[in-house]
Amino acid sequence: MAASCIPSESAISKGSFEDNFSIMWSEEHFKTSEDGQIWYLSLDKETGCGFQTKQRYRFGWFSMKLKLVGGDSAGVVTAYYMCTENGAGPTRDELDFEFLGNRTGQPYLIQTNVYKNGTGGREMRHMLWFDPTEDFHTYSILWNNHQIVFFVDRVPIRVHKNNGEENNFFPNEKPMYLFSSIWNADDWATRGGLEKTDWKKAPFVSSYKDFSVDGCQWEDPYPACVSTTTKNWWDQYQAWHLSDSQKMDYAWVQRNLVIYDYCKDIERYPTLPVECSLSPWA
Numbered sequence: 001m002a003a004s005c006i007p008s009e010s011a012i013s014k015g016s017f018e019d020n021f022s023i024m025w026s027e028e029h030f031k032t033s034e035d036g037q038i039w040y041l042s043l044d045k046e047t048g049c050g051f052q053t054k055q056r057y058r059f060g061w062f063s064m065k066l067k068l069v070g071g072d073s074a075g076v077v078t079a080y081y082m083c084t085e086n087g088a089g090p091t092r093d094e095l096d097f098e099f100l101g102n103r104t105g106q107p108y109l110i111q112t113n114v115y116k117n118g119t120g121g122r123e124m125r126h127m128l129w130f131d132p133t134e135d136f137h138t139y140s141i142l143w144n145n146h147q148i149v150f151f152v153d154r155v156p157i158r159v160h161k162n163n164g165e166e167n168n169f170f171p172n173e174k175p176m177y178l179f180s181s182i183w184n185a186d187d188w189a190t191r192g193g194l195e196k197t198d199w200k201k202a203p204f205v206s207s208y209k210d211f212s213v214d215g216c217q218w219e220d221p222y223p224a225c226v227s228t229t230t231k232n233w234w235d236q237y238q239a240w241h242l243s244d245s246q247k248m249d250y251a252w253v254q255r256n257l258v259i260y261d262y263c264k265d266i267e268r269y270p271t272l273p274v275e276c277s278l279s280p281w282a
């Protein structure tokens, strides 16, 4: 993979949980390993748990390793996302990874979505090529003014392009926090809500480590790093397109792992959204 498109591990700054995050709700459902390197969020019948970054960012590379709830996790959703605000406000921008649990031995699905000004409805669902409950895997977002790319273990699974015009689909104006949370979504998550959460299996625990950001940290009113001067790697040509080897990986994912793509759902969108005509290969 072209190293120039993606920061090398060594360029990445890491910090403790407290340096980077605060708990959004339910401290008692949050734990860390003794050395502080691994974080655990748990869900039981009472509630789940969530955390968020203290800082906001606009553009860059955002990455974390997650190991998802194993065993019978039907109904349980672990969300890992970026959002302009701490809530579901009507004008929020948001970039989502959601991991939809399943009955023991049945495959997890990963759902991604993009919101701009409060409008989402841009779901994609993928199968994974590994069991995400067995080990930590890396889930990352590349975000610049040209594209938003969702990566799993550095394989691009989804490319959301900008058309360079004022539009209603590409979030690029507002800085975002990064969040993660675990919650009960057995009204819709697993087989469309047919499979219910089995509370006898609680608590359900997702684990996290190696949070890293290489991007533009927001400072009011406007940090220098958001100006598109090509000074930063994410503002350089190589970060605006997939590399050749990324294109090959992406093609493989498209062929083999896509379960749902809103851009193919003409029953839902008789006129497909504008962004669906933008080529991920460009």
Ligand SMILES: *[C@@H]1O[C@H](CO)[C@@H](O)[C@H](O)[C@H]1NC(C)=O
Residues within 6 Å of the ligand: 100, 101, 102, 103, 106, 107, 108, 109, 189, 190, 191, 192
């Ligand atoms: C759960 O497993 C079933 C059966 O294999 C599958 O159809 C479904 O897509 C899986 N995932 C979710 C989130 O429903």
